[in-house]
Amino acid sequence: MxxxxxxxxxxxxxxxxxxxxxxxxxxxxxxxxxxxxxAEIITHNGQKFYANIGQDFKSPKYFHGRPSNVDYNAAGSGGSNKGPSNKEYLDLVQKRIDTLKMQHPEMSGTEVPVELVTASGSGLDPDISEAGALYQAKRIAKERSLSEEKVEQLIASHTSKPLIELFGPAKVNVLQLNIALDQLK
CATH class of the missing domain: 1.20.5 (Single alpha-helices involved in coiled-coils or other helix-helix interfaces)
Known part of the structure; x- marks a missing residue:
């Protein structure tokens, strides 16, 4: 013993x-x-935001990030736990695709970037791909009376390249991009 x-x-x-x-x-x-x-805290218009936590932007004059299964609540981080063959999940993704195509009729022939219709595992991903931002550029340009080239330049200047051009995809922080968009005028 x-x-x-x-x-x-x-x-x-x-x-x-x-x-x-x-x-x-x-x-x-x-x-x-x-x-x-x-945490990276950004203060904009007297309000504090966490740059590394996804934010909910509903206005059509802002870039939208990834959908969230936890309503962007950092205290309840988590995914849906539904697999890619789950009928309910597939219906939800299709509904998101239809909504996105309705919001962007000028992009009807373009493939929808996957991150704009699927939530991340945490439900709090603050970034989208450069393609996801470019998909929304025409809507933003129209809503803000800007040239599409100006919006594309803004996206390019806020795109973080992969580590030594090898590890991970290029990405755009939606909060920082939207703040830069507000500062244009």
């Missing part, structure tokens, strides 16, 4: 050390990041 207790105690100490070292490495690594492991 004594051997079991001593072995369990030793294992507990070893695991505390391993987990402690792991937590220290993760914490130290986060301090190297541009935001030093903290």
């Amino acid at each position: 004594k051997n079991y207790i001593v072995s369990a105690f030793r294992l507990t100490l070893v695991m505390l050390a391993v987990v402690g070292v792991y937590l220290f490495v993760v914490y130290a690594g986060s301090k190297v990041l541009p935001t030093q492991g903290n």
Whole structure:
């Protein structure tokens, strides 16, 4: 009996050390990041926004981000847990596609970017692809009485390229893009 207790105690100490070292490495690594492991808070028109959490933009004069299964509530992060063959999920995606095509009639022959009709695993993804932003450019230009080229230039200037042009896709932070859009005038 004594051997079991001593072995369990030793294992507990070893695991505390391993987990402690792991937590220290993760914490130290986060301090190297541009935001030093903290949320990136943006203040716009006296209101605070988290740049790394998706926001709900309903007005047609703003770019729209990915749909959210948690109504953009960061406290309840999560996906729908419905697979790609689930009838209810497929109906929801089709409804989103139909709505998007109705909002963008000028894009009828263009394929809808997948992130504009599917939610991310967390339901809080703040970014869309460059193609997703360009899909909405004509609507934004029309709503804001801007040239389409001006809107496309704004998208290009707010597109984050992949790490060393290899890792991950190019992406656009919707909140930052919409704030830049407001600052145009």
